[in-house]
Structures are given as C-alpha cells and as structure tokens.
Amino acid sequence: MLRVEEHLELAQFAEGEFGANAVVSSYINAAIGAGDVICGALTGEYNRSGDHFEAVRMLELAGEKDAAKALNTVLQNKTMANYSDVGLSEVQVKQTSRLSVKLVNRARQLAP
Structure with missing residues (x-):
C-alpha cells in the first residue's frame, strides 16, 4: 500500500505544476496498485x-x-499518458484523479 500512497501523493503534488501526461501517469500507477491491493485483500x-x-x-x-x-x-x-506527445485534457486529468482516489480509498478500506 505504501507505493500506492506514494504514487497518489506524487500525482496530487504534481497536478498543476507538471504536464498533464506526467500527472495522469502517476494517477494511473496509483490506480493499478490499488487494484492489486483490492484483489489481494479479497x-x-x-x-x-x-x-x-x-x-x-x-x-x-x-x-x-x-x-x-x-x-x-x-x-x-x-498509452497516451506514457507514450504520446499529445497532452491529455484537463477533463481527462480530473477524471483520472477522481477515479484513482476512489480506487485508493477502497484499497485503504480493505488493507488499512
């Protein structure tokens, strides 16, 4: 869970300071890790x-x-966040942020 929290914290810190793709990439890593924690717990x-x-x-x-x-x-x-020169939109950043936080919160419930 530590790595999940680190990726989430990094994304939240970077939001507004760094490019959208880098921010979304960190949120995605947090979400992937949270999914693993949820599956592992259940x-x-x-x-x-x-x-x-x-x-x-x-x-x-x-x-x-x-x-x-x-x-x-x-x-x-x-794929776009990690490999494209095309920047993700603010809507994509907000959606990824919201859903990643949702996944991390569920992981926290199951593996405090």
Whole structure:
C-alpha cells in the first residue's frame, strides 16, 4: 500500500505544476496498485501479468464491479499518458484523479 500512497501523493503534488501526461501517469500507477491491493485483500491473488486489463477482470470476479469499471476507465489513458506527445485534457486529468482516489480509498478500506 505504501507505493500506492506514494504514487497518489506524487500525482496530487504534481497536478498543476507538471504536464498533464506526467500527472495522469502517476494517477494511473496509483490506480493499478490499488487494484492489486483490492484483489489481494479479497482473494489472496493479484495481477502478475503485464496486461493491466487482467486486473479489471480479477476485480469483476471478486465482486468489485465499481472498482473494475474505475480501473478500466483509468487504463484507457495509459498509452497516451506514457507514450504520446499529445497532452491529455484537463477533463481527462480530473477524471483520472477522481477515479484513482476512489480506487485508493477502497484499497485503504480493505488493507488499512
């Protein structure tokens, strides 16, 4: 959970100070980690593959439909945030921020 908190804190600190893609990338890392924490707390397993959408499926199987939907939405921006020179919009930053915080809060509930 420590790394999840670090990524979230970094994203929140960077928001408004650094480019949108860097901020969103940190929020995405927090969301991915939170998804792993949620799965681990509920099933004893977490996604070990490089396919982060597998974590979405694992969350669904664990009964975490809202978390699965949030992670799926966050992951839609991953390629653009990490590899594109095109900047993400303020709307995308806010959405990714909101959903990442939602996932981290759920992870905190399950693994304080």
